[in-house]
Amino acid sequence: MHRRLLLAAGAALPVAARAQSAVPAMASFSILGDLLREVGGERVAAGVIAGPDTDTHHFQPRPSHAEALRGARIAIRNGAGFDAWFDRLLASTRFAGVTVTATEGLALRPATGHSHGGKDPHAWQDVRLAIGYVRNIEAGLLRADPAGAEVYRARAADYARRLEALDGWIRAQVATVPEARRVVVTSHDAFGYFGAAYGVRFLAPQGMSADAEPSAQQVAALIRMIRAQGVTAVFLENIGNPATLRRLAQEAGVRVRGRLYADALSAPDGPAASYEAMMRANVGLLVPAMRGEG
Structure with missing residues (x-):
C-alpha cells in the first residue's frame, strides 16, 4: 500500500x-x-x-x-x-x-x-x-x-x-433478480445510494467507517439473517480489513463471492480502472451472486 x-x-x-x-x-x-x-x-x-x-x-x-x-x-x-x-x-x-x-x-x-x-x-x-x-x-x-x-x-x-x-x-440487470433475493452483505456501509436507486438491500457488519468494529451481537444477528433468508451475495471491498466479513461468512456457512469497488478505483490494469468500469464490474458480480448462480 x-x-x-x-x-x-x-x-x-x-x-x-x-x-x-x-x-x-x-x-x-x-x-x-x-x-x-x-x-x-x-x-x-x-x-x-x-x-x-x-x-x-x-x-x-x-x-x-x-x-x-x-x-x-x-x-x-x-x-x-x-x-x-x-x-x-x-x-x-x-x-x-x-x-x-x-x-x-x-x-x-x-x-x-x-x-x-x-x-x-x-x-x-x-x-x-x-x-x-x-x-x-x-x-x-x-x-x-x-x-x-x-x-x-x-x-x-x-x-x-x-x-x-x-x-x-444497471436497472435492467438488477431487474433479472427476483425482488426477494436482492440482498447483499458487504464489508462496510458504502452502498446505500446504490441500494436506494436500484432496489437492492445492503447489509454490513461495519458502519460507514471502513475500520469500525461491529459488536458480537451485531455479527450474530447478521449471521442469523443470512441463514434465515438464504443470502448468497456476500462480498469484500477493495478497501478495509476483510477479517470480520470472512469470519461472518464462515460462521454463516456461505462463501465470499468476490471483491466490490466502493470508495476507490482499481489500478489501471484492474477491473475498475474508471468509474464506468467500476460500476459495470460491481454489477457483474452482484447480479449472479444475488441470483445464487455459481
Missing part, C-alpha cells in the same frame, strides 16, 4: 508540467479524478491525491501533496465529510483557485452508520447522482477556464449521456 501511495503522489506532482497549455487540476480521490478527466479531456492536466485502491476516509496527505495542490487552478472534493483531510489541505496551502464540491446541491441520504456530518457521502454509487457530480465539475472548469467552455460543455454532455445509458443498464 505504501508503495502505491508513493506512486500516486508521483503521478500527482507533475500536473502543471505535463502540458504547458493544459489547466492544472487536482481531485481528492480516484473516482473524482476519473470524472474530472472525462469532462476536462486533454485541456485539463488532472491529478489525484488519494490514488487507486487507497482508503480515502483516513488518508494522510504528505508535504508533496500540498505542493501538488499549490500548482493547481481547480480543486475537486467530494464533501459530506468523506475527504475532510482535503479541506485541511486546501486551508493549509491557502489554495486560491476554484474549489468544487462534487456533492453540492445533490439530495444526500442521511448517514445510517458512522457520522460524516450527518450525511452519507457515497453518492457516486447512484449513477444519476454521479451525473450531478459531472455537472458540478463542468461548472467549476467553466469558472477556472472560461476559454474552454465549448470543450467542457460538449464533453460533459457526452459523458452524461453515457452515464444515463449506464444507469439504464
Whole structure:
C-alpha cells in the first residue's frame, strides 16, 4: 500500500508540467479524478491525491501533496465529510483557485452508520447522482477556464449521456433478480445510494467507517439473517480489513463471492480502472451472486 501511495503522489506532482497549455487540476480521490478527466479531456492536466485502491476516509496527505495542490487552478472534493483531510489541505496551502464540491446541491441520504456530518457521502454509487457530480465539475472548469467552455460543455454532455445509458443498464440487470433475493452483505456501509436507486438491500457488519468494529451481537444477528433468508451475495471491498466479513461468512456457512469497488478505483490494469468500469464490474458480480448462480 505504501508503495502505491508513493506512486500516486508521483503521478500527482507533475500536473502543471505535463502540458504547458493544459489547466492544472487536482481531485481528492480516484473516482473524482476519473470524472474530472472525462469532462476536462486533454485541456485539463488532472491529478489525484488519494490514488487507486487507497482508503480515502483516513488518508494522510504528505508535504508533496500540498505542493501538488499549490500548482493547481481547480480543486475537486467530494464533501459530506468523506475527504475532510482535503479541506485541511486546501486551508493549509491557502489554495486560491476554484474549489468544487462534487456533492453540492445533490439530495444526500442521511448517514445510517458512522457520522460524516450527518450525511452519507457515497453518492457516486447512484449513477444519476454521479451525473450531478459531472455537472458540478463542468461548472467549476467553466469558472477556472472560461476559454474552454465549448470543450467542457460538449464533453460533459457526452459523458452524461453515457452515464444515463449506464444507469439504464444497471436497472435492467438488477431487474433479472427476483425482488426477494436482492440482498447483499458487504464489508462496510458504502452502498446505500446504490441500494436506494436500484432496489437492492445492503447489509454490513461495519458502519460507514471502513475500520469500525461491529459488536458480537451485531455479527450474530447478521449471521442469523443470512441463514434465515438464504443470502448468497456476500462480498469484500477493495478497501478495509476483510477479517470480520470472512469470519461472518464462515460462521454463516456461505462463501465470499468476490471483491466490490466502493470508495476507490482499481489500478489501471484492474477491473475498475474508471468509474464506468467500476460500476459495470460491481454489477457483474452482484447480479449472479444475488441470483445464487455459481
